[in-house]
Amino acid sequence: MKKDYIFEDARIRVMETGLLSKADFEQLLAEPNYAAAIAYLTDKGWGGPDAPKNGEALLRAEEKATWDLMEELLPGSDLLDPLRLTRDYQNLKAAIKQLYTGSALDPERLFVEGGTIPPADIRRAVEEQDLERLPEAMAKAAAEATEVLARTGDGQLCDTILDKAALTALLEAGKTAEDPVLQEYAVVTAVSADIRTALRAAGSGRDAETIRSMLVEVEGLDLAALTEAALNGRKAVADYLSLTPYASLSAPLGRSMSALECACDDLLTERIRPQLFESEKPGPLIAYVIARENEIKCVRLLLSGKQNGLPEEILRESLRNSYV
């Protein structure tokens, strides 16, 4: 019998009441300083009864709590693996660069938990040049990135190879995923990455072939046209985008990179919002994790801004729409 997610979705319905609303974000923004913002979050229950006073520790505790809940609801399930894929590639990037630079930095600072493969395994596979231990697509990307880094010493090119491989793997995982929400996630993530790549390439002096090779094939974007636009500058990218299904990203793109990132997150939030009314499918679980990660990302930006004394109007640009 096909599994339904009635129990899990009902529990998530309750958890959704704990997500920060627009009013909460406004209140957080209005807090006079970093300590007051932390106090507001701990009052909302962030960090649990022994909430750390340090912002980053608080956010890590919340990330861990979200994944612990998912582990409890979906023990041994690979349903959420596509959401964790990018962490694997992030760790792969760190492992390759650490090997190349010989950096002795504490692995805890370089690697992130929560991927589908333990960071130590990735690190060992790279250090021992035993890439076959990794999934096929990942091993191929790792081999190419290692070779390019050793040959050219170009860390940015190495990042590009791995980022593209991560997005390709994510899109592939989205296509075969049990729930269409994961496909939405993969597509919006890839679109956001392509636009950011095109913007960075605009005015960088890179040739069309290089720019095209950095982009990932994704529905709704014509990569030849996007490459052409990137060659003609930022405004051309915005103009091209206004003709695509992602026209809502065109205006923020004209403002700043952070406004664009914010608009991409808001687009994803809009696309997953119907899951608030679903009660038997895995969509609400996936949407909850996405909403929680967006929320934590937004709070991290706000706390960082408060810590650095940035004015409210600049911080407001980082405010995302709430899922609830």
Add this chain to the structure above:
Amino acid sequence: MSPYLTAMLTSTATAMTENPGLMNDKLGIVYALIGVALATLLAGIGSAIGVGMGGRAAAGVLTEKPELFAKVLILQLLPGTQGIYGLLVAFVALGKIGVLGGTAPDAQTGLLYLAACLPIAFVGLLSAIHQGKTSVASIGLLAKNPSTFGKAMLLPAMVETYAILALLVSILTVSNL
């Protein structure tokens, strides 16, 4: 097919062929009992599915908010009524066809009993499943805002209307045969 069942069907068919009177005598109650069984089975299955769905949703909410127990229990139980309606129709029929009282019907009347049981059997099955789904959605609504209990309860209760209509048709027909 099991050899026992095959043997039983063969002997029944043989007995009926050899004695057409026996067939006419017993066929009425066979039809009526099929109706009774359908009313009990289908409405009961629907209720079991509906209450099961509501129970899973209720358990999910109670994991985080145990204080909502009484409210979610009511919502969980709403799809359980169809099974009771099926049982009620079955009891009335059994009381008239010579099982718990009354007299065994002839074949034609037996078919009428069967037909009379069908509305609650099928409407009971489908309405209980859909009421279960609506209860699950209402439990989700309650989880988000416990003060909406009245509204949350009304939504699945609307589905009940059609089970009651089917119950009325079945019970009035069975009673007047």
